[in-house]
Amino acid sequence: MLKSTKSLLALLLVVGVLLAGCKGEEGATGTSGDEKVKITFWDENAGPERTPIWKELIERFEKENPNIEVEYVGIPNKSSKSKYDAAIAADDMPDVGSVQTSWLPEFSIRNALLPLDSYFEKSELKDLINKGAVEFNKDITQDGKLYGLPYTQNLDILWIRSDWFKEDGVKEPETWNDFFTAIEKMTDKEKQRYGYTIRGGAGGSFQLQRSMYAYSGIENYFDENGKATINDSKHVEFIEKYLANYKKFTPKSDITNGYKEMIAGFDTGVVAMVHHNIGSYGEHKKSLKDGQYKAIPLPKTEDGKYVAEGGNAINTAVFKTTKHPDAAWKFAEFINTAESQSYWNEQVGQIPTNSDVLKEEWVKNSHHIKVAFDVYDNPETILYQPPFYLPDYRSILDNIVDPGTQSVMSGDMTAQEFLDEWAKAIEDSQKQYDGVFKK
Numbered sequence: 001m002l003k004s005t006k007s008l009l010a011l012l013l014v015v016g017v018l019l020a021g022c023k024g025e026e027g028a029t030g031t032s033g034d035e036k037v038k039i040t041f042w043d044e045n046a047g048p049e050r051t052p053i054w055k056e057l058i059e060r061f062e063k064e065n066p067n068i069e070v071e072y073v074g075i076p077n078k079s080s081k082s083k084y085d086a087a088i089a090a091d092d093m094p095d096v097g098s099v100q101t102s103w104l105p106e107f108s109i110r111n112a113l114l115p116l117d118s119y120f121e122k123s124e125l126k127d128l129i130n131k132g133a134v135e136f137n138k139d140i141t142q143d144g145k146l147y148g149l150p151y152t153q154n155l156d157i158l159w160i161r162s163d164w165f166k167e168d169g170v171k172e173p174e175t176w177n178d179f180f181t182a183i184e185k186m187t188d189k190e191k192q193r194y195g196y197t198i199r200g201g202a203g204g205s206f207q208l209q210r211s212m213y214a215y216s217g218i219e220n221y222f223d224e225n226g227k228a229t230i231n232d233s234k235h236v237e238f239i240e241k242y243l244a245n246y247k248k249f250t251p252k253s254d255i256t257n258g259y260k261e262m263i264a265g266f267d268t269g270v271v272a273m274v275h276h277n278i279g280s281y282g283e284h285k286k287s288l289k290d291g292q293y294k295a296i297p298l299p300k301t302e303d304g305k306y307v308a309e310g311g312n313a314i315n316t317a318v319f320k321t322t323k324h325p326d327a328a329w330k331f332a333e334f335i336n337t338a339e340s341q342s343y344w345n346e347q348v349g350q351i352p353t354n355s356d357v358l359k360e361e362w363v364k365n366s367h368h369i370k371v372a373f374d375v376y377d378n379p380e381t382i383l384y385q386p387p388f389y390l391p392d393y394r395s396i397l398d399n400i401v402d403p404g405t406q407s408v409m410s411g412d413m414t415a416q417e418f419l420d421e422w423a424k425a426i427e428d429s430q431k432q433y434d435g436v437f438k439k
Helices: 002-020 051-064 077-089 101-109 117-122 131-139 162-168 176-185 204-216 233-243 252-256 259-267 278-287 325-335 338-348 367-377 393-409 415-436
Strands: 037-043 068-074 096-100 149-153 156-160 273-277 294-297 307-309 313-318 382-384
Touching (some): 068 325, 077 101, 101 313, 131 149, 149 325, 176 273, 252 393, 273 278, 278 338, 294 367
Parallel strands (some): 307 382
Antiparallel strands (some): 096 313
């Protein structure tokens, strides 16, 4: 597994460097204002909740821009990265797409994206979009250019059945000790209720990593000697405590549960707590009544700090093969207007990045968004930065961390062995990156 990851890294870096000298710069081609064009937009998290939102926005855009037709292509979240990878390999990319922040460094090195700096500088959005999120996106790319414009931000939290906690007289978790105590106390197998659900299937690596750093309070992904902090003793301690709850206080099916199953467990009254982000608000709202559930921050460290992951945003990105870069940018820009961001984020329940939207009443009245702001605005909050710039960062999470988690849950691997393998993969990747870019 590690060998294939290394090979991918090498291929990406070599291909990316070679292609970087062959492709044109941004805005090399364009469209005249009167020309009727058709562009393709890829949604990386399609489904019954979000697809209708995008279709409504596309309809609004086409009404304002009758010379631009947008073809919507919805891709389920679990297959979206591989779909983008295949498109980039085949040089058959969409004009514009919704792209996760962790993909930006790899996609830019593979020369798949159009730098948006000059477009953004001339746009009215320049002073409205969250500066921190924009700078973060530039910082994580090799050339420091802007390849994605963030239209939404997120934060990992705990969703809890507040009505059950109240009925059972259990304290809502503020510390990790509270959290582990609550998992046990909120489990009632006679009622077929579990205290928590672990995402053991696809995508579980994100929650696991964010929980580890929130527990340990470690601020940096690498220490001063360049060693990954992944297998720090505090993380070993956390994994042992956390995954020991599997089957005792969590459902047996957790070992393969992905996002859909995990959220369904909470929304159908099987589990009392789930670690996700504020973006699942829309689904909880449909299934549960006000007063039955609430959002609370991930627990604080032993010394009372919140530790969260930086760069938790989704972006509009324009792909380099587009024949209509101006039209593609126009759509990307439209999605980031106050009106569009307000509509999208209110429906989904996430944080807008356009400062004009933050003044709106729905933002001020959303409890779960207030929780996110409380964490982000807390002067004691620490934002650690994963190495998004490593081209195989995401594949390490998907191909080493997800199956490694399942191996620990099934008893085939110890927490120490699992974290050592994870740390080695990250350190090897960093060495290759440093070698290629002569760091």
